[in-house]
Amino acid sequence: MSGHASAPRPLTSRRTGALRGRVRVPGDKSISHRAFLFGGLASGRTRVTGLLEGEDVLATGRAMRQMGARIERDGEAWVIDGVGNGALLEPEGVLDFGNAGTGSRLTMGLVGTYEFTTTFVGDASLSRRPMARVLDPLREMGVQVLARCKDRLPLSLRGPRIAAPIEYRVPMASAQVKSAVLLAGLNTPGVTTVIEPVMTRDHTEKMLEGFGASVSVETDGAGVRTIRLQGQGELKGVPDFVVPGDPSSAAFLVVAALLVPGSDVVVENALMNPTRTGLVETLREMGADIEIVNPRLSGGEDVADLHVRHSALRGVSVPAARAPSMIDEYPVLAVAAAFAEGTTRMEGLDELRVKESDRLAAVAAGLAANGVAHEEGPDWLTVTGRPDGRGLGGGTVETHLDHRIAMSFLVMGLASEKPVTVDDATMIATSFPEFEGLVTGLGGTLEPATR
Ligand code: S3P
Numbered sequence: 300m301s302g303h304a305s306a307p308r309p310l311t312s313r314r315t316g317a318l319r320g321r322v323r324v325p326g327d328k329s330i331s332h333r334a335f336l337f338g339g340l341a342s343g344r345t346r347v348t349g350l351l352e353g354e355d356v357l358a359t360g361r362a363m364r365q366m367g368a369r370i371e372r373d374g375e376a377w378v379i380d381g382v383g384n385g386a387l388l389e390p391e392g393v394l395d396f397g398n399a400g401t402g403s404r405l406t407m408g409l410v411g412t413y414e415f416t417t418t419f420v421g422d423a424s425l426s427r428r429p430m431a432r433v434l435d436p437l438r439e440m441g442v443q444v445l446a447r448c449k450d451r452l453p454l455s456l457r458g459p460r461i462a463a464p465i466e467y468r469v470p471m472a473s474a475q476v477k478s479a480v481l482l483a484g485l486n487t488p489g490v491t492t493v494i495e496p497v498m499t500r501d502h503t504e505k506m507l508e509g510f511g512a513s514v515s516v517e518t519d520g521a522g523v524r525t526i527r528l529q530g531q532g533e534l535k536g537v538p539d540f541v542v543p544g545d546p547s548s549a550a551f552l553v554v555a556a557l558l559v560p561g562s563d564v565v566v567e568n569a570l571m572n573p574t575r576t577g578l579v580e581t582l583r584e585m586g587a588d589i590e591i592v593n594p595r596l597s598g599g600e601d602v603a604d605l606h607v608r609h610s611a612l613r614g615v616s617v618p619a620a621r622a623p624s625m626i627d628e629y630p631v632l633a634v635a636a637a638f639a640e641g642t643t644r645m646e647g648l649d650e651l652r653v654k655e656s657d658r659l660a661a662v663a664a665g666l667a668a669n670g671v672a673h674e675e676g677p678d679w680l681t682v683t684g685r686p687d688g689r690g691l692g693g694g695t696v697e698t699h700l701d702h703r704i705a706m707s708f709l710v711m712g713l714a715s716e717k718p719v720t721v722d723d724a725t726m727i728a729t730s731f732p733e734f735e736g737l738v739t740g741l742g743g744t745l746e747p748a749t750r
């Protein structure tokens with residue numbers, strides 16, 4: 300099933316020739332999770348194309364099946380027959396989310412307000428991650444939480460007879476928390492309100508509207524967003540839902556092309572929603588040659604192709620305010636910074652401590668193992684680069700069950716003087732099963748590590 304069940308598979312990347320060609324990254328992970336969740340909840344049929352078939356997303360699909368949705372693969376598409384809002388069934392057995400924070404937290408919101416018991420389990424990484432951020436607002440709505448280890452998986456939820464709508468100000472920049480509260484509001488009478496002081500990815504709001512929910516968003520002069528959802532309304536299947544390509548997966552190929560001399564790569568079909576484009580903006584400030592070509596609309600979202608050529612990069616200061624729009628991209632930005640002239644400073648990184656691993660610590664350790672000058676603070680990181688990659692590499696990186704740590708350091712090894720090994724590449728399948736094939740198809744060298 301998920302990567303945690305299989306033995307670790309160490310993998311090495313090494314410097315070879317230029318990367319060249321066109322690639323199409325798989326579907327966006329955030330949107331794919333939501334397609335299964337909302338399609339499985341809505342009445343009628345939803346047909347999804349471009350879905351990411353990564354382990355995280357498939358776990359969400361399995362959970363929705365356990366709660367009554369019919370989900371079948373039909374050629375290139377996924378066909379979902381949903382249960383209707385308010386009509387999820389009590390699952391038999393536990394819901395196993397593997398490595399997936401998004402799947403587990405959004406589902407806690409979706410089903411938490413139902414008057415039955417649901418049990419959530421996950422792998423070692425997910426079982427270490429804080430769930431209080433979602434459980435606290437759910438408790439305010441009347442949900443009971445049973446957990447042996449305080450607010451960590453495994454845990455069980457049981458909803459009240461009738462949940463209470465709340466107004467909730469999200470205390471950290473988190474689309475997962477925003478989404479969990481809104482989804483809990485779907486099975487709650489009255490209006491559930493989420494106040495979001497800092498805008499995060501807006502896929503939940505946009506998609507709920509597309510599935511027919513009554514949702515409104517107001518933004519004040521300071522950028523604070525108030526999202527109101529009318530509970531217990533009807534959700535209707537979307538006959539033709541298209542998932543755009545994942546910019547967070549594109550990021551690894553974009554950075555690889557920038558770092559490997561002579562490279563010229565087109566990454567097709569990347570989502571360009573402004574809540575997701577912080578990395579492209581930052582890389583361009585660093586001097587990256589990234590041309591945004593063929594901008595178009597796909598499934599109601601802006602998408603484009605990214606034409607990337609090897610570039611000389613220089614260090615920049617990345618403002619904390621940009622963090623929500625590139626929160627998953629800091630590990631690979633740190634790798635890009637390792638090849639830039641001068642120092643890159645990244646701030647506002649506190650949320651990186653609670654991702655699939657403590658990503659700030661994991662990145663710093665990976666940089667240290669590969670000879671990159673850096674400094675780690677409580678919520679910041681500086682990296683001083685070596686434009687030619689001389690002296691870099693040669694280390695083994697501990698991935699801590701974190702797919703993005705694995706992919707980031709494999710990208711480093713494509714351009715560093717000495718090869719880079721990651722202790723385990725299995726978790727890459729949670730978000731980007733095609734990664735190794737796409738990298739080698741472009742001319743990169745990845746090989747089983749000899750230990
Ligand atoms: C996601 C939100 C982000 C992000 C994650 C996907 C989502 O997490 O890191 O990969 O789909 O809502 P946080 O909400 O914890 O910032």
